[in-house]
Amino acid sequence: MIAAHDLSALRSLARLHKVAVSELRTAEKRLFKHRLPVDEVLAALPEAAQAAWRGGVDWHPLVLAQRRDSQLDGASKLAFRTADGATIESVMLRFRTGRSSVCLSTQVGCAADCAFCATGKLGLRRNLTAPEIVDQVLQAARLFRAEGRVLRNLVFMGMGEPLHNEEALGEAVEALRDPERFNFADRFIVVSTVGVPAAMVRFARRFPGVNLALSLHSAREEVRRWLVPTTRRHPLADLRAALAEVSALHGGHTVLIEYLLFDGLTDTHADLEALVAFVAGIPVHINLIPFNPVAGTESLGLRSTPKERREAFGAALKQAGLKVTLRRSLGTDIDGACGQLAQREGALKAPVV
Ligand code: SAH
Numbered sequence: 001m002i003a004a005h006d007l008s009a010l011r012s013l014a015r016l017h018k019v020a021v022s023e024l025r026t027a028e029k030r031l032f033k034h035r036l037p038v039d040e041v042l043a044a045l046p047e048a049a050q051a052a053w054r055g056g057v058d059w060h061p062l063v064l065a066q067r068r069d070s071q072l073d074g075a076s077k078l079a080f081r082t083a084d085g086a087t088i089e090s091v092m093l094r095f096r097t098g099r100s101s102v103c104l105s106t107q108v109g110c111a112a113d114c115a116f117c118a119t120g121k122l123g124l125r126r127n128l129t130a131p132e133i134v135d136q137v138l139q140a141a142r143l144f145r146a147e148g149r150v151l152r153n154l155v156f157m158g159m160g161e162p163l164h165n166e167e168a169l170g171e172a173v174e175a176l177r178d179p180e181r182f183n184f185a186d187r188f189i190v191v192s193t194v195g196v197p198a199a200m201v202r203f204a205r206r207f208p209g210v211n212l213a214l215s216l217h218s219a220r221e222e223v224r225r226w227l228v229p230t231t232r233r234h235p236l237a238d239l240r241a242a243l244a245e246v247s248a249l250h251g252g253h254t255v256l257i258e259y260l261l262f263d264g265l266t267d268t269h270a271d272l273e274a275l276v277a278f279v280a281g282i283p284v285h286i287n288l289i290p291f292n293p294v295a296g297t298e299s300l301g302l303r304s305t306p307k308e309r310r311e312a313f314g315a316a317l318k319q320a321g322l323k324v325t326l327r328r329s330l331g332t333d334i335d336g337a338c339g340q341l342a343q344r345e346g347a348l349k350a351p352v353v
Pocket of ligand 1 (some may be wrong): 159
């Protein structure tokens with residue numbers, strides 16, 4: 001089966017059935033640019049080619065099994081079923097400015113085992129394939145389109161660690177930013193990582209315009225090792241060196257740092273000093289994120305820093321000359337907020353879409 005994003009294979013198949021160039025271009029535009037349903041894509045082709053494309057292409061490796069819309073904000077959580085029966089989640093985010101974004105998964109589960117994250121509790125089942133990553137985008141884009149919205153931002157912050165699945169991530173990003181295919185702008189793509197130094201540098205070298213976000217959470221070695229166990233092999237000094245190299249590869253534009261504020265653990269004066277020292281000399285933009293409580297973390301005693309102190313921490317970072325944004329979480333009522341993506345096998349009811 002041909003993957004829906006494999007343009008050269010789609011073209012070869014069309015040529016085999018003597019599709020005229022203009023017809024092929026129309027079909028391609030409907031698929032990649034307008035992101036229309038498959039029937040409308042196929043309608044651009046003569047009959048024989050339609051049959052070949054219909055039967056020979058795996059248009060949707062994922063089946064949308066459930067959709068939950070937040071009553072609080074413009075978030076919708078999509079649960080997709082893979083061909084082998086696993087469930088993964090993506091989140092559609094709608095902002096008041098009209099901008100639309102989708103949060104994408106790269107693995108079924110995750111091996112990183114971050115102390116505070118629901119996905120980590122699942123362990124890793126398998127990597128997603130490039131077609132499965134791309135299909136999340138395609139299906140979300142179609143849903144947005146039906147609402148008169150255009151999907152602009154892609155954030156790899158769903159289930160899984162993108163840089164533990166470098167090959168499929170690379171193939172998907174390649175297709176998504178390709179001007180002949182989906183044509184997403186580099187500056188509107190963010191890949192978020194727990195911090196795999198060598199893979200960060202490889203990614204920045206291959207896609208220098210695509211944003212990388214490092215989930216730092218603590219610039220104190222022992223605290224970070226506890227919060228993000230998988231990075232025990234990567235001391236902060238290595239991460240810092242990778243960040244500097246990534247920034248240089250980005251032509252000096254800012255690298256994003258995600259920092260979760262935990263009461264008494266990552267929000268003290270010592271934490272502030274360590275963070276300021278860690279990023280010194282590297283152009284970064286720090287996102288301060290409130291902790292969304294997830295089941296299974298109660299016994300760890302993790303509590304979010306209250307709002308006023310989050311604001312004070314942000315103000316102190318600004319005082320130190322850093323760029324800072326205080327994030328709020330969307331989709332908390334649909335378990336769609338950061339770190340809450342962990343649909344368990346078999347937990348879905350019959351399709352509701
Ligand atoms: N594995 C990647 C991407 C997935 S997580 C990474 O670690 O960056 C996306 C972001 O959500 C990360 O910054 C992660 O630390 C954060 N996150 C995880 N659990 C969270 C929770 N319970 N509350 C708030 N943010 C959380």
